[in-house]
Amino acid sequence: MRANMLETDRLRLRQWKDSDFAVFAEMSADDEVMAYFPKHLSLDESKALAMKLQSIIEGKGWGLWAVALKDSDAFIGFVGLHEREDSLPFSPCVEIAWRLSKIYWGYGYATEAANAAVNFAFETLKLDEIVSFTACVNAKSQLVMERLNMVNMQNNFYHPALEPDHELAEHVFYKMTREEWVKR
Numbered sequence: 157m158r159a160n161m162l163e164t165d166r167l168r169l170r171q172w173k174d175s176d177f178a179v180f181a182e183m184s185a186d187d188e189v190m191a192y193f194p195k196h197l198s199l200d201e202s203k204a205l206a207m208k209l210q211s212i213i214e215g216k217g218w219g220l221w222a223v224a225l226k227d228s229d230a231f232i233g234f235v236g237l238h239e240r241e242d243s244l245p246f247s248p249c250v251e252i253a254w255r256l257s258k259i260y261w262g263y264g265y266a267t268e269a270a271n272a273a274v275n276f277a278f279e280t281l282k283l284d285e286i287v288s289f290t291a292c293v294n295a296k297s298q299l300v301m302e303r304l305n306m307v308n309m310q311n312n313f314y315h316p317a318l319e320p321d322h323e324l325a326e327h328v329f330y331k332m333t334r335e336e337w338v339k340r
Contacts, residue, residue, distance in 0.1 A: 162272045169221035176231040192294040232260040235269035260339035291324040306330040
């Protein structure tokens with residue numbers, strides 16, 4: 157069950173390349189890109205995360221893929237699937253997640269790439285469900301979840317990695333089951 161690369165009309169979801177790391181570091185330090193995360197990532201933290209994501213794909217054949225434009229191979233961010241074993245109220249689970257460079261926002265790339273990841277989750281991995289979550293104030297990510305036909309479970313939670321009074325602590329929780337995906 158490997159997919160070192162998925163393709164859409166405009167995008168490739170592929171293994172990370174060392175050349176992606178510098179662009180990812182810029183994204184990880186950008187105020188707008190990181191607005192709904194508790195902190196920016198340093199250059200070293202960003203590289204370590206990219207290398208971890210690269211290693212997971214190497215081992216499993218899937219994960220949070222680097223996303224590149226098909227016509228130029230320009231790295232624009234990441235989209236994919238991530239196994240969560242942590243202390244979230246709905247763990248263990250497989251999360252669909254994305255983060256794109258702000259210059260690529262507004263073109264439908266996150267939804268396009270995420271649809272490819274959703275199809276992989278249900279067609280290839282044969283998962284029963286996938287989840288997604290974000291800070292309640294992150295309306296743009298919630299729109300992507302809705303465009304994917306994920307369902308807001310109306311079961312908000314406080315992220316355990318944040319203090320309860322942190323402005324980003326309260327999260328919305330979306331889910332899609334295999335049955336819902338088949339019907340869409």
